[in-house]
Each structure stands twice: as structure tokens, then as C-alpha cells.
Amino acid sequence: xxxxxxxxxxxxxxxxxxxxxxxxxxxxxxxxxxxxxxxxxxxxxxxxxxxxxxxxxxxxxxxxxxxxxxxxxxxxxxxxxxxxxxxxxxxxxxxxxxxxxxxxxxxxxxxxxxxxxxxxxxxxxxxxxxxxxxxxxxxxxxxxxxxxxxxxxxxxxxxxxxxxxxxxxxxxxxxxxxxxxxxxxxxxxxxxxxxxxxxxxxxxxxxxxxxxxxxxxxxxxxxxxxxxxxxxxxxxxxxxxxxxxxxxxxxxxxxxxxxxxxxxxxxxxxxxxxxxxxxxxxxxxxxxxxxxxxxxxxxxxxxxxxxxxxxxxxxxxxxxxxxxxxxxxxxxxxxxxxxxxxxxxxxxxxxxxxxxxxxxxxxxxxxxxxxxxxxxxxxxxxxxxxxxxxxxxxxxxxxxxxxxxxxxxxxxxxxxxxxxx
Numbered sequence: 469x470x471x472x473x474x475x476x477x478x479x480x481x482x483x484x485x486x487x488x489x490x491x492x493x494x495x496x497x498x499x500x501x502x503x504x505x506x507x508x509x510x511x512x513x514x515x516x517x518x519x520x521x522x523x524x525x526x527x528x529x530x531x532x533x534x535x536x537x538x539x540x541x542x543x544x545x546x547x548x549x550x551x552x553x554x555x556x557x558x559x560x561x562x563x564x565x566x567x568x569x570x571x572x573x574x575x576x577x578x579x580x581x582x583x584x585x586x587x588x589x590x591x592x593x594x595x596x597x598x599x600x601x602x603x604x605x606x607x608x609x610x611x612x613x614x615x616x617x618x619x620x621x622x623x624x625x626x627x628x629x630x631x632x633x634x635x636x637x638x639x640x641x642x643x644x645x646x647x648x649x650x651x652x653x654x655x656x657x658x659x660x661x662x663x664x665x666x667x668x669x670x671x672x673x674x675x676x677x678x679x680x681x682x683x684x685x686x687x688x689x690x691x692x693x694x695x696x697x698x699x700x701x702x703x704x705x706x707x708x709x710x711x712x713x714x715x716x717x718x719x720x721x722x723x724x725x726x727x728x729x730x731x732x733x734x735x736x737x738x739x740x741x742x743x744x745x746x747x748x749x750x751x752x753x754x755x756x757x758x759x760x761x762x763x764x765x766x767x768x769x770x771x772x773x774x775x776x777x778x779x780x781x782x783x784x785x786x787x788x789x790x791x792x793x794x795x796x797x798x799x800x801x802x803x804x805x806x807x808x809x810x811x812x813x814x815x816x817x818x819x820x821x822x823x824x825x826x827x828x829x830x831x832x833x834x835x836x837x838x839x840x841x842x843x844x845x846x847x848x849x850x851x852x853x854x855x856x857x858x859x860x861x862x863x864x865x866x867x868x869x870x871x872x873x874x875x876x877x878x879x880x881x882x883x884x885x886x887x888x889x
Contacts, residue, residue: 470827470837473667475675479650482827482837483666484658486820492659494567495556495824496575497832500647501549502625503685503761509639510620511627514548515592516640520555521546522584525577527570536570543821544570548625550761551685552832558821561660565669572673575648580640589632596626603707603873607770610699611709611871615766617691649679656828659820688764695866699873705752706778706874710785711768712862717760718834723846724854725758725767725862730805731797731855732756732788733769737804739788740769750774750781762833767862775874782870793863796856806847813843 471483502513523529527536537544542559555575557567599605609624616622626632655674657666715721733740733756740754754771769788773781817823817840830837 470839471663472831472837475650475671477650477675477677479674479677480654480831481667481670482654482656482831483661483663484656484823484827485661485663486659486823489660489820490560491558491820492561492564492567492657492661493556493558493820493824494564494571495554495656495658495821495828496571497552497554497654497656497825497828498648499551499652499681499832500553500643501551501685502623502627503550503620504647504683505620505623505627507623509631509635509643510623511592511625511631512635512639512643513553514625514627515588515632515635516643517546517548517553517555518588518592519580519585519640520574520578522581522588523579524573525579526573533570533574536566540566542567550621550625552829554825554828556821556824558659564661564666568666568669568673576674576677578644580637580644582637585635585637585640589635592626592632593629596629596632599624599626603701603703603705604772606699607707607709607871607873610697610873611711611768611770611869612766614693614697614871615691615711615713615869616688616764617693619689619691620685621688621761621764622691645679646682649681650674650677652681653677654828654832656824656831658824658827688761695869697869697871698876700876701873702875703873704775705772706775706781706872706876707770707772708778708782708785708873709768709770709869709871710782710789711766711869711871712789712867714758714765714767714862715760715858716763716765721854721858722760722765724850724858725760725765727802727805727809727847727850728792728855728858729756729758729767730809731801732792734805735808739792740771740785743788744771744781744784748780748784750777750784778872778874778876782872786865786868789859789863789868790865793856793859796859797852799852802850802852802855806850809847810844813840 473481521530521533527533540563544557546555559567613622715725744750745754751771751773756769758767769785827837
């Protein structure tokens, strides 16, 4: 069972003891992802994530922060998503107090020195350049921009060069005050730890936090933009995504959609892999995935393909989408997909950091957590008919979005001659 506690200041704690491990992960999620940004702030959430590692009250600079965790063989990192930002430390059970101490110091007492901001600005601009130079990274963001349009859900988390170049101390301070509040924070502990000790440590460090969340992100506004997007880039391989809008999280269609994606391209025995890579030799990598947000989601297939056969690969992916919506799936395929998802989940959750992330995400975005057994039950309850219903709803020629990065300078000619619209 997962154990939930709420401190007096409304900060939520989720505890999950895991037997057979010496590790414990302290995972902190904050409802402060890039969906909370305005256009004039695009990139502030990710930039602020970096700044938390630049020194606070007790650990005064990056060297002291990193040495504290490196000195005990621990792991620590952070990430910024669309709907939340995350910070975690993974240490041995005897270093629980150190892990909580480092995280609380950096998140509560961050100095946000302007001199450090100026230095980190250059780092983030180079990170931006790296993503622009790496099509396998960039195509995912290009697809979401095409799919969701000019609104926070469609913007890159890293932001724009213009905004990155102008953010300052006051911007970060205001962003923290608006969102880094106890009622907007979930702390999940997973692994080998004493619950009473953990509660006391967290109360002593995070229990004095004050403030209330000052803003929410705007709900998704329906966007129907161009169905085909091409970015001309001199690459040796074309990178493509063909996808559709799909269900949001916590809906009846969530698990049917995940199973549908697994059958289509979730593994090396999936339809996309066997037919498009193995039988036709059109690509090197290919996979089908889903993303689910609070109010919308997507299902998409991404692939790296031969430049001379790009249109063939796009048409082949669309063909598989239409085929599964017209002919459905077999019970055998569904059983295989269910066993695959349950097996992958079981292996993934052997790691305390993965378990803590799952619990914190569930609590932050859904206000409840699930056991692995309850997730298995939801997977097992999905029927062939439920998957057929989803496929029929999301797959049709007028709903496909195609994103391509490769050496195709004449966009109109490419679209028209290859008949991929």
C-alpha cells in the first residue's frame, strides 16, 4: 500500500517502502511545468530548474551541492515537463537525511544570484543549440507544436532564445513565489527507509514553507493547423513522426490507447517494426508511443528513414493506422500487449526512483495514487472492442499529422509529388 500524509501547510507526502533494496529515492514534483508560462516567459520553468543547483543557504554553489551527493555515491537530477518540474536524490538508506537536506536547501533557499544567471544563460543557449542540431530531439517538439499549435502545450520546454536571453533574478523570484508553494508540491519517498524518521526530517525542512499556488495553466484550446510540416535540414537520414490527437489522462480510453500503441509499435514484435522495418527495410528505428496530459493526449509513430523513401515510410505508417481501425486486432495480439506492458512496468518499478516518480506524478496530477496491482487490473480489463473503438475514433486520413525533418528544400513539391497529405 502507498501511505499518504498531508502536512499542515498542505504539502503532500507519499511513502512506499520497497523490500530488498538498500536505496531510497526522494522525488519532489512541483506543478510548475512549461504549460504555466506566458509567451513572454517561455523557457523560465526549465531555466529555473537549472538555477536551483547554483547554490543556496547551506550548500552555497554547484560544487558543494554536487559534492554532497557524489560523496556518498548517490544520484541526483532534475527535469522539466509540460505540467510539472521534478527534482530527486537517490541514496543509500543511511543517507536519507542528507538527501532531504540537499533538496530542501536548494528548493527553499535558492539564491538565484544574477551572476550565476548570466553564466547559466550561456549553458542553456548551448543546450538549445544542441537540440536544434539533433533531429531526433527536435522532431518531438516540432510535432507537438504542429499538433497543439501556438499555446503553452505546443511550445518547447526549453523556450526561445529571446526569452532565455532576458530572464533575470526578479523573473525567477516571482515564478517561484507563484508556483513553488507547499500546496503545489508532492514529495514521494520510495525504497528502504524508516517512515517515522522520514516524516520528521521532511516536517523539519519543508514544514515551514508558506504560500499558496497563484496561478493555473490554461486548458488546451482546440487547434486545427497544417497537417503536414517539413523542416528542411541537411541530414543523412530523414526523421518523421506521424500521429494523431488522442485521449487525456485518467479517462476510460487511456489504457486502450496505450495498448493500441503497443500493438502498433511498442516493441520489436509489433506491427510497425515487423512490417515497415523488417519486411520493407524503410527505416532504422521505429516506435509508437502515447503522451497523456490533463486535458489532451497524442499517439504517434516516429522513425528514422531513408531520404529517398521518406514518402513511402509515411504512407506505410498511415496504412497501418487505417488497417487496424478497419480490421481490428486479435485476442492473441491483445494478450501479448497486456503481458508486455505489465512486464515492462514490473521491471521499471524495481527502481526506487521510477516508483517514486510514478507515485508523485499520480498524486500531483490526479490527486490519488494507484498500486501496481490496480494498474494491472485496468490493463487486464481492456477488451478487443475497447481498442477497436479507440482506433475508429482517432484514425482517419483527415486526422493524421505528419512532421518531417530532412533535406527537402521544396516543401510544396515534396507534399504534392509524394501524395502524403
